[in-house]
Amino acid sequence: QVQLVESGGGLVQAGDSLRLSCAASRPIFSRVTMGWFRQPPGNEREFVAAISWIDGSTYYSGSVKGRFTISEDNAKNTLFLQMNTLKPEDTAVYYCAVSELNFPRRRQDFDSWGQGTQVTVSS
Numbered sequence: 001q002v003q004l005v006e007s008g009g010g011l012v013q014a015g016d017s018l019r020l021s022c023a024a025s026r027p028i029f030s031r032v033t034m035g036w037f038r039q040p041p042g043n044e045r046e047f048v049a050a051i052s053w054i055d056g057s058t059y060y061s062g063s064v065k066g067r068f069t070i071s072e073d074n075a076k077n078t079l080f081l082q083m084n085t086l087k088p089e090d091t092a093v094y095y096c097a098v099s100e101l102n103f104p105r106r107r108q109d110f111d112s113w114g115q116g117t118q119v120t121v122s123s
Helices: none
Strands: 004-007 010-013 018-024 033-039 046-052 058-060 068-073 078-083 092-099 117-122
Touching (some): 004 092, 018 033, 018 092, 018 117, 033 068, 033 078, 046 068, 046 078, 058 068, 078 092
Parallel strands (some): 010 117
Antiparallel strands (some): 004 018, 018 078, 033 046, 033 092, 046 058, 092 117
């Protein structure tokens, strides 16, 4: 099973930007999609964005579309999430994950998960 390690979280002010990274322990061969989820305090883990490892197509949740950008460096087995114009409601633990499915959005459709990185946005 591939190991995932997130980094780049921190404490920022509303309107600031952050870039999260997710490093995979080995090349993503059979996996089709990599994605980002987040879990706000006291809430369920929710889908944020995902990217196809095959053709690079991306899709986002409505709450982050236009502010967040998911990208990947296939050669370095690394996933990124550029987060701009951050809001206090973006405060959460952010997780990356991989899936063997095309365009999954549900938590149960992803199998390997990282340990998460905390993002805190103050108002």
